[in-house]
Amino acid sequence: MNRWILDHTQAIADAWKRTSDRFTQFIVLVCLLGILLAIPGWLAQIWIGMASLVPKDAVRSEAIVFLKKDLDVEARIDLERLLSEMPWVDEIMFVPRSAALEQLSSQDGLESIAELKNNNPLPDALRLKFTMHGVEASENEIIEKLTSDRRVLSLRYYPSTRIQYASLVEMLGFLGVGLSLLTIIGVLMAVFLVAAADVVDDRRRIELYTLLGASRRFIKRPYLYRATILGVLAGLIACLVITLLNEVLSSVLALSLKAIDTRLSNFPMDGRILIGVASIAVFTSWVGAERAVSRRLKALH
Amino acid sequence: MIEFESVAKVFDGQREALSNVNFRLAPGEMAFLTGHSGAGKSTLLRLILGFETASSGVVRVAGTDLSTLSGEKLARYRRRVGVVFQDPNLEDDLSVYDNVALPLRISGFSESEIPKRVKAALSRVDLSDQAKARPRVLSGGQQQRVGIARAIVHRPALLVADEPTGNLDPELSARVMRMFTQFQQLGVTILVATHERAVVESLPFRRLVIERGSLVSDGMGANR
Ligand SMILES: Nc1ncnc2c1ncn2[C@@H]1O[C@H](COP(=O)(O)OP(=O)(O)O)[C@@H](O)[C@H]1O
């Protein structure tokens, strides 16, 4: 146990010495990784922010289904039951034509409509509130199906806020995934190259240690500690940059979204993103070092 | 201690660096391995260190067939062998003391044991007063002696040297050889490869001569 602690303290000290020997190189690398990782992190932040900010009732769409005039009660109840059995329907309410007329006439400038009471031109209607957990397309299908039903005269559809900017979010998502992939590949390449260069610099040292009978674990340890230090620092920088970007740039984006929904005026930071970015930083840097040393050792036999 | 049984080593499927090498080195024996540059001396030593495996035949050290060792076992085997190279390959960011202590730390010696051993090894090579120095400020001969101290600090039963005097002037070379002789008197088995005939001419030890991968002569120094 004592030995174990000693070995690890030594490896950490070794890693630190190695780091401070090439301090500028190390700092440049940390900043580069941090900034590269911040890009996908920030995009994910916007994306998750947008998705999480849509309030519950904004997710719900509404439709008013006007029924054919000569529809009898039974047929109507039949349709009502059919609709209420659909899993996506949250609420269904029958609005008789008299009630509709009353509602209309209570609106500004439409008082005179009340006079039509004896000759009501309005059809009966069903008011439908529904939530689709899928995409815009499936919602459109429902609408079409309802419109083509022979009991339905016509239909008014009020898509939810989410549907309204689903395409925007989706586009951002695609853009984000693409950019993120690119940057992550960039990060991986940078880390692998740097780790490999690092190990090539230390080729003689690794050979010496092998010669002296050091186990693979012993040889790898300082490199892995160094990679961990690097990853943690790069992760911290990435988190810092993401927070800054969110403060400054996301507010610009939010401003245009505000036009769609006033609740979308700012994106709160999502802790999962920061944790995720930091873990990716540590993980890639660790894997890079592990791979480079392993290859070196394998070449040594 | 060392046993080569019809050992051949072929590189890249065609270059035959060693062919049908047979010899034994008894425990406590000291021998020189001589031959021109490119004759196969380093290859033979690398086989003993487990950095190469024989293409055919068997290499045994202390009764163990080296081809059966790998990974952790091979590492443990290497901890019992001392190695000296032409270039001592010291770590510049470690003091002389820490360079010499390296094999002990790798082998997992307790920290209380390490100072004793390092001091003993440094005094064997007459460098007790340089323990705190950085290798970079030492002369070539001193650096080589640090390398030798590092090779014997863990008291290996077998010491292998590849051109240990390659960078040294004749006087220093003689001094290094005297050190090896002292180690042999302490019971260490020693195999020294060198292409410098002058270094070994005067010394009364067994000499294995290798030419183009084959052992062509094996006898006491006086024979040649
Ligand atoms: N790793 C290798 N790959 C291919 N050829 C090698 C390798 N190592 C040594 N050789 C060849 O084996 C021969 C013996 O080399 P070496 O053992 O280094 O000779 P010496 O140490 O006696 O000068 C040389 O022809 C050399 O080119």
Ligand SMILES: [Mg+2]
């Ligand atoms: Mg050689």
